[in-house]
Amino acid sequence: MTADLGLAEAILRERCGDRIRAGFPMATLTTFRIGGPAALFLEVDSSQDLAAVAEAVHAADVPFVVVGKGSNVLVSDAGFRGLVLRLGRSFRWTSRDGDLLSAGGSMPLPALAGAALAHGLAGLEWGVAIPASFGGAVRMNAGAHGGELSTLLETIELYDVAHAGAVTVKAEDAGFAYRSSVLPPEDIVIAARLRLMPGDRETIRARMDEVREWRRQHQPLAEPNCGSVFKNPPGDFAARLVDEAGLKGTTIGGAAVSPKHANFIVTSEGALAADVVDLIRAVQEGVVERFSVRLEPEVHLVGEFDRIPH
Secondary structure, eight states: OOOOHHHHHHHHHHHHGGGSEEEEEGGGGSTTOOOOEEEEEEEEOSHHHHHHHHHHHHHHOOOEEEOSSOTTEEEOTTOEEEEEEEEOGGGOOEEEETTEEEEETTSBHHHHHHHHHHTTEESOGGGGGOOOBHHHHHHHTOEETTEEGGGTEEEEEEEETTTTEEEEEEGGGSOOBTTBOOOOTTEEEEEEEEEOEEOOHHHHHHHHHHHHHHHHHHSOTTSOBOSOOBOOOTTSOHHHHHHHTTOTTOEETTEEEOSSOTTOEEEOTTOOHHHHHHHHHHHHHHHHHHHSOOOOBOSEEESOOSSOOO
């Protein structure tokens, strides 16, 4: 069956009205600020919207992708010939029950770390440094400064698009590993629950301030980027390998390896997604030549690319 974007749009327009957008510029949804348009875009704001998405996907056989804060995403210059979803305000919430802190999938991870601070709950201080949505952070098992979500998660609530219903998964069944999980790609993370620890608010705040300051000093926050480009290989750091291979500052088109942090690629005006992909491949090849180590990309590619780094 061939994808029928017209049918998908008709179903979503009937159910969601003018909130379904055609030809939506994806560059506005990502921290790289580049990439082509989404054929269809919807900000999902209710369980009814999720049901409409499931109906459209099944009836029209259209591919779909969920974008959170867009901090770990590179969109093709040709865009995405399918449905792009982003969870809206109704999925931005928190709820506390003792040491348990639950949140919706669109809650920004730094804001969730702030909520933990407000409740005097420790363990998520490192989250203030990651500009991701909670749902996206859960799916990729985000982490920084020695912490990662899989050590805190208790349960994850998914919307199963294939069966048009919500399911709850225990964290131990999610197959978490370094910057990955086995959560089904066709399921949407709509909420999750963390178990944190009681802590002193001033101590928690001081740790968060340390993390923020480290980020200001070491990462190119003023330039468009996607965060860390490569996963750290076992027992080493991608940034060290890229730096010592002499690749800091390497430029292809409008993309450059940041002189401030070697595991960041920054983009300038006029940059293409193809520039970023070519630079990723060049860095991979340079590190292989110098260290015989192939760096694995952490950034998620959306759309079609002529050359895919792997």
